[in-house]
Amino acid sequence: MDTFDAIKSRRSIKSFKNHEMTEDEINQLLEAAILSPTSYNIQNWRFVIVTEQKLKDRISELSYGQRQVAEASLVIVLCADLKAWDRNPERYWKNVPEESRNYLxxxxxxxxxxxxxxxxxxxxxxxxxxxxTIMLAAKSMGYDSCPMEGFDYGKVGNLINLPDDHIVTMMIVVGKAAKEAAPRGGQIPLSDVVFENSF
Structure with missing residues (x-):
């Protein structure tokens, strides 16, 4: 799928069909995710993938009963390692000459x-x-998604055994839409959000 088509057709889906993603599909999605840029290439994101139905049901409860969590094929809890910058940072630049690596x-x-x-x-x-990246890659693979911040971060963190020096930032659920998203609520015009050179 063309990138612009994926952007235009990506919607936040609230109801998913019963569908199981293959391991290869999940890996393909995550291989795309790890190509996302990070400052200094420290790759501080950590992805906890949830496919087990009991766990999805529990996370759905911790998401104030939002059913898309339980119904989705895949729940991705996006976490971050706050100390990634200090965990052997040389590995983030292993393919560059030593002088450049040391500088970085x-x-x-x-x-x-x-x-x-x-x-x-x-x-x-x-x-x-x-x-x-995940949502657009999912769309290009024929899947739908929904970004989520409406859940109990602390309890979800406990459920996935989040290390003390990590944080949960959000979740994304991925699957096959059971019904189309409602019409877009309304985009404000570019003239309200784009300013050339200064406000």
Whole structure:
């Protein structure tokens, strides 16, 4: 599917058919997700994929009863490792010459060391970019999706055994739509949101 067609046809689906994604399809989706850009290439996103029905049902309960979580083929909990920048950062630049690698690793340590605000902000940005990659890749594969932030983050984190130095940023559910999305609520015009050179 053409990228622009995927963007135009991607909608937030609230009802899914009973459909099982293959392991290859899930891997294809995640292989696309890990191509998403991150600051300093630290690849701080972590994806907890949920396919087990009992667990999807429990997460649905923790999502205030939203049924798309239980009905979807796949639930992806987008998490972030806040300390990814400090976990052998040389590996993020293993394919570049040593001098460049050392320069970049030094920059990573200088930017992130002692800066918890940056850790969290970059984590949220990284997962947001990955989320859009996942949704567009899913659409191009013939699947539908729904980004979600309406759930109990702490309880979902406990359910998936989230490490202390990680955060949950959002979820995406993926599957085959049982019914079409409602018509778009209404897009405001470009003139309301685009400003050239300054406000």
């Amino acid at each position: 690793v030094s920059g990573i340590r200088q930017a992130y060391s002692g800066n918890e605000t940056l850790e969290k902000e970059q984590a949220i940005r990284s997962c947001g970019i990955a989320a859009q």
